[in-house]
Amino acid sequence: MRAITNADGQPVVQALIDVIKANRDHLSDIDGLIGDGDHGVNMAKGFAMAEARLAGGTVSMAEAMDTLGFILMSEIGGSMGPLYGNLFIDMAATVKNVERIDAAAFGAMLKAAIGAIQELGEAKVGDKTLMDTLVPAEAAFAAAVAEGKSFDDAIDAMSEAAEKGKDSTRDLVAKIGRSSRLGERSRGVLDAGAVSCYLLLSTMGAAVKERLTDA
Amino acid sequence: MQRIINDPDQLVEETVKGWAKVHRDTVRTTDNARVLAYKDAPVAGKVGIVTGGGSGHEPAFLGYVGRNVVDAVAIGEIFSSPTAQAFADAIKAADGGKGVAVLYGNYAGDNMNVKMAVKMVARDGIEVKTVVANDDVPSAPADQLDKRRGVAGEILMWKVGGAKAALGGDLDAVIAAAQKAIDNTRSIGIGLTPCTIPAVGHANFSIEPGKMELGIGHHGEPGIQVTDLKTADEMAQMMVDTVLPDLPFNSGDEVVVLVSGLGATPINELYVLYNRVDELLAEKGLVIYRPYVGNYFTSLEMMGVTLSVMKLDDELKPLIDLDADAFGFRQFKQD
Numbered sequence: 001m002r003a004i005t006n007a008d009g010q011p012v013v014q015a016l017i018d019v020i021k022a023n024r025d026h027l028s029d030i031d032g033l034i035g036d037g038d039h040g041v042n043m044a045k046g047f048a049m050a051e052a053r054l055a056g057g058t059v060s061m062a063e064a065m066d067t068l069g070f071i072l073m074s075e076i077g078g079s080m081g082p083l084y085g086n087l088f089i090d091m092a093a094t095v096k097n098v099e100r101i102d103a104a105a106f107g108a109m110l111k112a113a114i115g116a117i118q119e120l121g122e123a124k125v126g127d128k129t130l131m132d133t134l135v136p137a138e139a140a141f142a143a144a145v146a147e148g149k150s151f152d153d154a155i156d157a158m159s160e161a162a163e164k165g166k167d168s169t170r171d172l173v174a175k176i177g178r179s180s181r182l183g184e185r186s187r188g189v190l191d192a193g194a195v196s197c198y199l200l201l202s203t204m205g206a207a208v209k210e211r212l213t214d215a
Numbered sequence: 216m217q218r219i220i221n222d223p224d225q226l227v228e229e230t231v232k233g234w235a236k237v238h239r240d241t242v243r244t245t246d247n248a249r250v251l252a253y254k255d256a257p258v259a260g261k262v263g264i265v266t267g268g269g270s271g272h273e274p275a276f277l278g279y280v281g282r283n284v285v286d287a288v289a290i291g292e293i294f295s296s297p298t299a300q301a302f303a304d305a306i307k308a309a310d311g312g313k314g315v316a317v318l319y320g321n322y323a324g325d326n327m328n329v330k331m332a333v334k335m336v337a338r339d340g341i342e343v344k345t346v347v348a349n350d351d352v353p354s355a356p357a358d359q360l361d362k363r364r365g366v367a368g369e370i371l372m373w374k375v376g377g378a379k380a381a382l383g384g385d386l387d388a389v390i391a392a393a394q395k396a397i398d399n400t401r402s403i404g405i406g407l408t409p410c411t412i413p414a415v416g417h418a419n420f421s422i423e424p425g426k427m428e429l430g431i432g433h434h435g436e437p438g439i440q441v442t443d444l445k446t447a448d449e450m451a452q453m454m455v456d457t458v459l460p461d462l463p464f465n466s467g468d469e470v471v472v473l474v475s476g477l478g479a480t481p482i483n484e485l486y487v488l489y490n491r492v493d494e495l496l497a498e499k500g501l502v503i504y505r506p507y508v509g510n511y512f513t514s515l516e517m518m519g520v521t522l523s524v525m526k527l528d529d530e531l532k533p534l535i536d537l538d539a540d541a542f543g544f545r546q547f548k549q550d
Contacts (some may be wrong), residue, residue: 077292146505
């Protein structure tokens, strides 16, 4: 069965940390157009704290993801702390006791990610939030698996849908959160949360894919 | 950026440290660097009062910690919600065994973090109920009250909720009083200049010289109208005209009036505005029971002002009158 060994998956979480740190200013600049310009700063701060917490030890992908989620939840406030914190904690929980994470288990993680966001807010596709990235990405992954495609191909489908979903926020009017106060003025700009969600999903996908084995 | 800061990322830490040193007569630090508590909290047998929000609004939120007002506060980054952990730790610091009322403003981040915090402390068996302030009239139409933001009216909610708890009200009574306080309050702001979060380094909204924005939010959220700069009297008129019909306030109503600067406004100008507000309310037949004027709820260095008006009844009056000893709200009976 094509899968990633959970115990070898800490580098996947490190890849998430790296991509957020590398995009710190980019994410803040996007956020600054219709938000308060601190998305990249806050995310990078939380992800760097998780990196420090994880440094020196080796844990499973699930444990590393849980640590990341816990730090975001406890150290980063705003909206993104609880949203991404809950998201990673719940994703980690679905594979906590899974030795080999196959396409079905990965699909369950994506479903849990959506559930974690829904637990906290009312955001739906079309509201110009990270859900515009996450929901179609999960749907594309599930559809690819249902069609009998390989785990590798399903990951590609997920990343492609995540990118399209992220790009779709450009033409949307924000319905949720601070930028919703801008109404029509929020149109024409990407949503920073949708962009960070795209970066995280596509990076996770690529890092998982690199580590897939048939063992 | 001409500011009195060190590392912008340490700004909140250093603010809280300084605050705790100065206001040690009313507050104490806790194990969480982002939580300050009333020095005698938790008060056994009293419902605990918790609030929290982003920094940059001083004396809100931490300035309202003190006797008969707020028992513990969760402190966020500038203009950013405190963490769920901070709200949870504030709830624990305030819990005197009779439950905790979390009284905060309607912002997406605060809503989420309070929700997670309530889940976190449920494990400790602490009963928590919440009131979400939504007094800012221009932030959403009257048929979407749940979308309105909380602004300076939150102070009156804390005053009333804190007094109800101090007088022995149980959790449901405290929640009901705080809810009534905010339901009876309407607010509006006017901004004349933008403000800059030091870690960002530039303002992320603009108000052109010679213009002003009616209905601006506490973080620069767009208002309902950008106009040429008006006189103080004209501003007072616009504010009163927006606030009064919304509740509505009627002739004969007794009201509390709170005028707050947004950070950069000279205090004397707040009195100039109040002077006209007082006349306008009197013309409408309103009876001003207690006026408050000062920097109660600011937005960094924004030039501007907010007006909040609360309609009183026989329950709210003694709660507003009760002594309070917090830096942001200090009031003692005068014989």
